Amino acid sequence: MRDEPTIRAQAAEWLVRLSSDDDTEDRRTIEHEFERWKQHDPLHAEAASALEALIGQVKQVGAGDSALSGPARRALEHSFENIGRRRERLRRNVRMAVLCLLLSIPVWLFFRAYPAAILLADVSTPAGQWQQQKLADGTLLALDGSTAVDIELSGGRRIVRLLQGRIWVDVAPDPDRPFVVVTPFGDMQALGTRFIVSLTPEAAQLTMLESRVSIQPADRVETRVLEAGQQIAVTAAGYGPQQRIDIATTEQAWHDHQLIVQDRPLPEVLAELGRHRRGYLLFDTQALARYRVSAVLPLDRPEQALQLLQRSFPALRLRSMTPYLTWVGVQQP
Template sequence: MNSRLPATPETLAEQAADWIVRLSADDPGERQQAEAGYRAWKQADPRHAAAAAHLESLLGRLDDIRSRGTQGPARQAIHSARPRRPPPRLATALALAAALLLPGWIALQSAPADILFADLQTGSGEWIARTLADGSQLSLNSNSAVDLEFDAKTRTVDLLRGEILVDVARDSSRPFVVSTAHGNIRALGTRFLVSRQDDATVLSMIESRVEVRIDGQEQAVVVEAGQSLRFGPGSENSLAAIDGEMLETAWQQHQLVVRDRPLAAVLDQLARHRPGLIRYDRSAIAKLHVSAVLPLNDTDRSLQLLANNFPELRIRTLTPYLVIVDHEKNR
C-alpha cells in the first residue's frame, strides 16, 4: 500500500479494493498473508475500516471468496485485462471497477425473465415515448419496463417496473387497462401517471377518471382528475389531492416532485435515474422527510440540494457509480 497518498475517500476506496483483490489469491499462503495485512490496515485508522465496510457490502460475497480460495471476480478482471502484472495503481483501479460492477452483474442474473424480455424497457437515465397500435401515447421514464397485450377485445399495459405516463386513445369497445402486481386500472379515455414501487402502486390522475380494482378487495375505487391513490399491501388505499397539471409538467421537464416523503424513498427514486449505487442506512434517516422539486436528469445536483437542506447529512461521491449518504449520528 502507498501510505504517502492523501487519505481521500477515493484513495481509501482504492486501497480497500486492492486488499480485496489480495484476499482472492489462489495461493493459500498468499491469502493468509493478505488476511493479516487487511486486518492490520483496517485497525490502523477508523477511515480504513469504514472504507472496507462499504466495499465489503458492495461485494457481498467476500466471505465466500475467502473460504473457497478460488479466483474471485476482482482477480479475474485483473488477469483478463493484462498479460503481465500491471502497476499497483492500475490493479487497484481495475479492482475497484470490478467491485462496483459485481452488484450490477448479480442484479442482472437475478432479474426476472419478464423484465429482461419486456416489450418496452428503459435503462438508467433513459426516457422514451411511443405511440401504441391504437393511437394511445405511452411514455416510460428511467429503469421502467412494460409488456403490451392488445387484441380485439382489450388493451392491456402490464407495468413490470418503474413509472409510465399514459394518454389513452378513446375506444369504447376495448377497455384500456394498466395492470401491476397490486391491481388493475381501467380507463376509456384519460391521461394519468402510474408508478410501480416495491410495496405499492401509485396512481396520479391528470385528466378524466379511472376505475381501480385492488387485489384482495371486491369494491372498485373511482379516481378523478386531481386525485392520487396509493394501493398495495399495507397501504391505506385512500385518495389524496394533487396538482395534476404540475405533475405532468414535472414529467415533461424530468423532475421529481415530492411532498413530505421519507428521505429513503426519495433516494430510492433518484437511484433509479443514475447508474451505480446510492448507499445509506435506512434506519438512520427514517425520521427525515422531504418536500421538494428535484431534477432527475442531474441527480448529482439533486443530491447536493438534499445535502443543503439537511445539514446532518454528508453525501460523498466516491466514483460516478458509488454515492455514500451518511447521517451525523453514524459518523
C-alpha cells in the same frame, strides 16, 4: 490532505483481519484496534461503514438472485467467507478480495438494473432517458427512465403491463375494448384519458390528471374509482391514504422531468433518484429514515439532485466507490 482511496484500502484490510480465525484474545485485540482506527478520523468510520454495507448488499443479491451466478459469485463468496485463514497469506487475500469484488460489481450492477423480465420487455428505457410513442390503437404512452412495459392490444382488452418504473398514459377511446394498466398490486382500468402510474417494490401509485380510473387491487378487496386531481397508492396490505394533487403542476413536472416530493422519507426519494442514474446508489435506510424531504428535484440530472439534498441536509455524506457506485450516509458525530 487525507487520501480517501488509501483510507478505503485500509478499511478493506481491517475487514480482512477481522474475518480471520485467530483465537479469541487476538480477535479482541484486533477489534479494539479497529475501533480506535475508526474513531481517529470520521473518514475512517465512513469508509468502513460503506465497505461493510457494500459487502452485505453484494452477498444479499448474490444469495437471492440466480442471475448473479458462476465464477464471479463463487469467487466473491470464497473471498469473504474463507479469507484470512493464515496471517502470512493476509496481503494476498486482500488483493484477491478486492479483485473479486471489482469483477463482481459490474455483473451485480447489470442484473440489478436489468432483470430478465426487463431485458425481455416489449418497450423499455435506460436510466436517464424518456420515451413517448403512439400505440396501434392511438393511445399515447410515455415512459420515464428505467421503465419497462409489455403491451397487448389484441383480444377484448388493451393491456399495458408495468414491469418497472413510471408511465404517463393518454388513452384513446374504444368502448368495446377497455384499457388496463396491470401491476403486481392491482389492475387500473381507464374510464377516461390521462393518468400516471408508478411502480416500486412496495406499491403501485395512481395519479389522475383527467377523467377517472377504476382500481382493482390484486387481493380483490373493494374497487375504487379515482377522479382527476386525486392520487393513491396500492400496496400488498391494501390502499394507502388518498391525496389531492395539483394537476397542472404534476403534469408540468412530468414533461420537465422533475420529481415533486412533499414530506417524504429520504430513503424513498433516494430510491427514486437511484432509478434514474447509471450505476447503483447505496444508502442506509434505517439511518436516513428520520429525514423528511419536501423539494422539486431534477430527475434527468440525478447527481445535481443528490447535491441539492446534501445542501438541505448537511449531515449527509456522499462517497463514490466507483464511477457506478455511490454511498449515501450520515456524518459520524
